Amino acid sequence: MSHETINLTLKIWRQPNAEVEGRFEEYKLEGVSTHASFLEMLDILNDELIEEGKEPVAFDHDCREGICGMCGMMINGQAHGPDNETTTCQLHMRRFQHNDKITIEPWRATAFPVIKDLVVDRSAFDRIITAGGYVSVNTGNAPDANTIPIPRKDQQKAMDAASCIGCGACVAACKNASAMLFTSAKVSQLALLPHGKSERGERVLKMVAKMDEEKFGSCTNTGECEAACPAGISLDNIARMNREYLKATLCSTES
């Protein structure tokens, strides 16, 4: 592993809290190892800022291995940066050139208000799941796991959908800030598995209603969410949700 270092100009969105207007600030950062991850690059910047007595840039992060879904920012206009199927924490500085200028912005959506700098409030996702993104089974109720065989292809498709890490990149990348990819991934997973089938109609109606209520935009089938998704969630899930919703609407028992 050979080491190279690069110098960068960072244009970062700074906003003290939700009530105050934000603005961009520029920082120069020198001698960043190309082996550092993007978040480690921000760590270096933050340590420098603290030493200068300035407030460091707030950003969400936790596992730093691409699975918790906590990190996420717009890097030069791309959710999680230039690499496909990669979270911000897994993006490494070797992807950038010496003297690059990098613009870093928070996810922007009415449903994701900025808390501070690059930290946004994604609790709308939790509320969508709360509306119906589960199987109603109490602990202790379950029969033996092998009682209902699940065709492997269904299990695989369900697993593809279940891989969503809930980071919000789909919303951030969509020009309408739509949460269709996120919502449809959960709807798909549970619609594909026999255990989730008994409440599938009710589930999709409730989750979509909640999604609308949270002020996400609607889907115009541009596919930008799929391209930005670090977990590789497919647009097919959106089609499946559209189908589920149509079916549920036509067959529901409400008057």
Add this chain to the structure above:
Amino acid sequence: MNWLIRALSSSLGKKYVMGITGLLLCGFLITHLAGNLLLFVGAEEFNHYAHTLHEQKALLAVAEVGLFVLFVAHLILAVVTTWENKSARKQDYDVNQSKQGTPLLTFFPHNWMWITGVIVLGFILLHLVDFRLGIRNPGPEGEEPFDKAVRLLRDPITFCAYIAGVIVLGFHLSHGFSSAFQSLGLSHPKYNKFIKCAGTSFAVIVAVGFASFPLWAVLFQ
């Protein structure tokens, strides 16, 4: 009826209606195109077709009202969803860049649905003003449909507007057609490519087909 109101006011419901009305309007485009192609066959045939059509007063009234409803529904939902979508992100990004493998984000038709929709609306209004209402460029009393078509299409403003209008319409359709299938959930990895191809082909046929009339009128009449 609560369920219907609820469904139609949801984001998915609106998209269903957008998709269905869009596809039905595509159906209209096909019949309109087929009828117009009689221009190439000859004046007599075209006039015969036009007169026969205009004699079906009841049918025509129903069709016109139906078309109007489809069109207005499509239009209103476009306005409503666009407004909602704009308010879903009040502050735009400083930098925008697609991750779909091309830096030329602006070339994707899907980013232009609103603009192309508005242009198509203008084009259609002009078309109605010319042909249906005969306000802008009224012809002599008792003018045959064939002559009227040629006269209007040879008008320089009409000519340019029509060529531009149908190209923009094609652009609109190239996303709208396949998108309607996705919105209605009529999508499957196995058929998606076909639907996409069909959408593009349809857009090209409509654009080329309708553009051929003004060109024909100017070049050969």
Add this chain to the structure above:
Amino acid sequence: MAIAEPSISNILDSKIPDGPIEDKWDKCKFDLKLVNPSNKRKFNIIVVGTGLAGGAAAATLGELGYNVKSFCIQDSPRRAHSIAAQGGINAAKNYPNDGDSIWRLFYDTVKGGDFRSREANVYRLAQVANNIIDQCTAQGVPFAREYGGYLMNRSFGGAQVSRTFYCRGQTGQQLLLGAYQSLMRQVSAGKVNIYSRREMLDVIIIDGKARGIITRNLVTGEFETHIADAVVLATGGYGNAWYLSTNGNGSNVTAAWRCHKKGAFFANPCFTQIHPTCIPRSGDYQSKLTLMSESLRNDGRVWVPKRKDDNRPAKDIPDNERDYYLERRYPSFGNLAPRDIASRAAKLECDKGHGVNDTGQAVYLDFRDAIARDGEDVVRSKYGNLFHMYKKITGDDPYHVPMQIYPAVHYTMGGLWVDYHLQTTIPGLYALGEANFSDHGANRLGASALMQGLADGYFVIPYTIGDHLARHSFEKITEDHDACREALENAKGRVNKIMSIGGNRTPNQFHKELGGILWDYVGMERTKAGLETAIEKVQGLRSEFWEDLKIVGKNEELNQVLEKAGRVADYMEFAELIATDALNREESCGGHFRSEHQTADNEAMRHDDEFAYVAAWEFNGVGEKPSLHKEQLEFKNVPLATRSYK
């Protein structure tokens, strides 16, 4: 009932029921006092942490009818670090028909833990593991399936049967999302309230019972008092004390440590698992280490150059100048030697100067022979995603250049001492999952952490907590109660103290330095002198911390520097306890290796006659020597034996 003899400890009552080990859990459940279903809604329970243990516990307690408040430091309960577990979850379903049984899972786990876990707890764990698989499947967890639609298993270290259920390399994620969804269902039912972006800073104790917690709202900086009838801690492990670990950056010891300071004993803090296959450090900026699944050692060969400081690229070093040291030292297990042993062997080679990488702190994990034997496609189908991840992080392509790996702190077996009910020494305060000490002894086997977290959360705490609630009366208290005020002032005071230092060094710099001390002296190999040095250095660094810490921003807003400082402050105190425990344990077992106690060929030497006990430490003040309480361990079902992998 207690197995501990009075001569060893007169305090610790492990509450292990009498009778044969198979019947203990049934007997315990029968003896537990119950809370009438209609009375459950009168009780409030606080659950701190939303990982596998906490999420499962909060959801299940909500289902039972209790009012639950669930707390997490992340923005959503779905993000707890359980999510990063890759490999799988064990259960003795015996679906592969290869001779597995509850007894065998129990046996493997006790042996794998190097005989430092509590037999009764481990047996219960093995018993309820099967129910976990059923429960998770019913929740919609997409476990891997055979073509016929039935569940599939894979093999893992430390066992000779296939008993590991998995969801690709994302088992932890899927199990956690299953628990999270159950939790959100209870939120929807109004039985659970979620308090995210909250950090627990103190526990409220009234009449000797845990009655609530103090939290800081991480967004507003507000200090909040939450009152309840019982408190459940599921706050994970303390691997981040070492600064660099495979843990998430947010994982910390603060909640557990603050409870320890209020009277909860801390057990076996020196038992730390160092995982052998992690991507090595590449520079000083490094913020975490990434685990590469243990499964890679099935086909990869571990080696170092025979010549010291050999700088040639790996491909230029011929076979006869390579030392495949695991194969040499452990011919029968070879590259699949258990985690503790493989880790120590790597360290030994690097210490001798055979390490590779710029830092000399790495060994090769080479797939050259596997690729030559099976072809690149076969290797890709087995490990493609891991190779991809490795390349993303290091920029090297493991299909052509051997991987470089080095051990890293991964899991902590030690934790708050709990009895069979998972209750700490503070009545009404429970500890689940990695936060307690009970099930893994001195070394945890792969795919057992998920099993324990969910067992504790779904199937143990829902029963045992009722006993506490049914047996005691709970006076109505308000935030004005003296104990609440005192805890609140205590929490505020500490934050204010941190804010007022006005020094020059950032919390991160202190953390890095502390981690360095722990890694050097309380890492894979420990000595008496080294541990004494560590204690001295930690004490010195702690005084510097309180004099020279620099914080920017204020308390009344999202302040990640302040959050970090609070956690580092606790590590500064806790690190001393780790070293103290390691110093006390004059033996080598599992993840704890004392150089003084090894065989002639560098293998661990246990001293069962002296140290077959749980070391539970009682807090006596910062910088004061803690008191040791011993819980004697008895091995009636799995006879004590020396582990050998030669």
